Amino acid sequence: MTSTQNAPDTPTRTGPLAVVRRHPLLTFFLLANLLSWISWAPYVLSQSGLGVLPIHVDEITGMLPGAYLGPIFSAFLVTAIADGRQGLRR
Structure with missing residues (x-):
């Protein structure tokens, strides 16, 4: 039988930065709208x-x-959060 649980050497990341890395497009749209409305x-x-x-x-x-x-x-x-410095250079 095979186990479907996470391997012990691959930690599950949590927190706001992990959410941005998992869902960059959704984060972009939410943040763009929020910042636009704040400035408006x-x-x-x-x-x-x-x-x-x-x-x-x-x-x-x-x-x-x-x-x-x-x-x-x-x-x-x-x-910057999702791709780091390499992403910003690209």
């Missing part, structure tokens, strides 16, 4: 958006950082 929050809450905050943010400075920096930073972070 001042614009959405300003007088130009919902009017909750007493500040005025124009569309260019309010929308562009979220549109570009969220996905770019997410791609960099997930690649």
Whole structure:
């Protein structure tokens, strides 16, 4: 009979970094959306958006950082965690 249990010399990794390594595409999409919405929050809450905050943010400075920096930073972070320095060089 063969055993279906993990061999003792192959540890099972747990934690947030292991989740990123197992599911890099899902992590990228979640992180890109999260970072984009965080950077869009001042614009959405300003007088130009919902009017909750007493500040005025124009569309260019309010929308562009979220549109570009969220996905770019997410791609960099997930690649660095999943593939290490070799992945960043590629």
